[in-house]
Amino acid sequence: MGLTLALDAMGGDHGPHVVVPAALSVLAEQPDLTLILVGDQDVLARELLAHRVQTSDRLQIQHASQCVEMHEPPSQALRGKKDSSMRVAIDLVKAGRAQACVSAGNTGALMATARYVLKTLPGIDRPAIISALPTMTGHTHMLDLGANVDSTAEHLFQFAVMGSVLTSAVDNIERPRVGLLNIGEEEIKGNETVKEAARMLAASDIHYVGFVEGDDIYKGSVDVVVCDGFIGNVALKTSEGVAKMISHYMKQEFKRSIFTRSVALVAMPVLKAFRAKIDPRQYNGASLVGLQGIVIKSHGSADAFSFANAIKEAVIEVKKDVPQRIRKQLESFLTERRAS
């Protein structure tokens, strides 16, 4: 049985210039897949022409007359742009014409629209943003990466459930190890919210392994890292900043003299292989979890390789039926709580 995804073809910094080639590359790999490009009919038709392809059963265009800007306030996008490529793509999921949607657009608008159209799962107060991050041993999933600030202990608990279920499904791990992000000082160890969430997790069926600190994220000692969205967003962006600084200084050193330039030439294959290991493009495709539907957020500046990875993430989550699994897990927790 085939599988259909809706792509917000106008979102992100590059719109159809990235979405169309990404779509074509994934279609070539996955014969059961159908993709619906959502956006301006004429623009999309021209982009397809540039790639010498036509629409087909497996590559369709759904017209949408508007486009959400990258810095547009979410409430404005939600109220004023009911025919945006983002909104129409999500509507296709709601209508059952697509099993998931992928967008590189404005995160706030995507979250607000997805939440309004698809609604949250029963038992979930707030959807969260989750993504895989590279570690020394493979990768780990982290949430929330910025959808929620001032999360309560109950919210952190819900994030842990969602993160555990998604990771279990996507990575085929029966009981993912879940860690709660905290700070290390003894007396001042964390705030009350984190301590309360730890108690809730310890009493649950989740494979909770305890507190982790910032440097543990990249050690690979847990499969899921749970934190408030303010903290997760800072941790993620700080990581990007460190990686960029390191790369900046490394390039600078290799450019210093004729000797170092020739060393760079020799070292190139090694440096390339190294960079591939921590290539953030491999990890593109954050999920908006906790919704009654699958919505994948690509990085706004994603290139075609990177956006293709976001499409593949959507395919995996559809095949594993992640929202349904989260719903079931939550129901079993709620039953447990009522029983106890």
Next chain:
Amino acid sequence: MGLTLALDAMGGDHGPHVVVPAALSVLAEQPDLTLILVGDQDVLARELLAHRVQTSDRLQIQHASQCVEMHEPPSQALRGKKDSSMRVAIDLVKAGRAQACVSAGNTGALMATARYVLKTLPGIDRPAIISALPTMTGHTHMLDLGANVDSTAEHLFQFAVMGSVLTSAVDNIERPRVGLLNIGEEEIKGNETVKEAARMLAASDIHYVGFVEGDDIYKGSVDVVVCDGFIGNVALKTSEGVAKMISHYMKQEFKRSIFTRSVALVAMPVLKAFRAKIDPRQYNGASLVGLQGIVIKSHGSADAFSFANAIKEAVIEVKKDVPQRIRKQLESFLTERRAS
């Protein structure tokens, strides 16, 4: 006029094995400096003997019979270890026998003891931990790095004052650019605390340049990054984690084959020069600001080179009289507020 520092010689993972050689190297460089090694008289005498030196006017021993363990609860250290090397070193500052103290011991215990013995400056509710971090353009100061969780807007404002004054003094910048750490999504931009702190900073004399995100820390776009201690600690440790992971993968790639091993040999000087640029040991020496006295915290695992940098940080802060400057700046802010 000479300057005297008290060193907690028993603190940290390596105690006198690191503190003594660090002290000797700084004494050799700075002829006006006197150092008091605080700790077990016999242990310290043996360590000096191993380095073929004796006590002198410039290198004294102050006996302390106890030692605070690295994971001992701060309250227990404060109540039960009144003759610890850490406590005695801080007491020497209180008594005016030393102008600053340096410790690689338990951060929580150091903060609790320093606060109890030295007291906070008038107008400061909570001392904070501040440290320099490398950036693409030099370095930036960041606080709070873990002393305070659940900071209010008023606390963040006080951190900004302390960070601004310390950075101005230490880096000779007249009006350091101060940024408030936040997250980027439009609608959900930060929490109420951060927004309120931004209003307070914008209305003050501080050179407040606005919100910064996690990746801005390492761009060097501001001189001071202000945030709550939970967030600062996560950002700092996450950065360490990313740097370690990158170094791990780089080593792994260079070790892969005979070819890559020989590339590593050729690339060695370049990689060394690169590493020196972001060597965290250069940035060792976090300050506990907001106290009526100067207390420098070295990383627990610091080596002698690294601990020597923490001693030098103490020397600079003494010469610049950082606590007195913070006191004056706060007084002028308080006068302004009363006037307005």
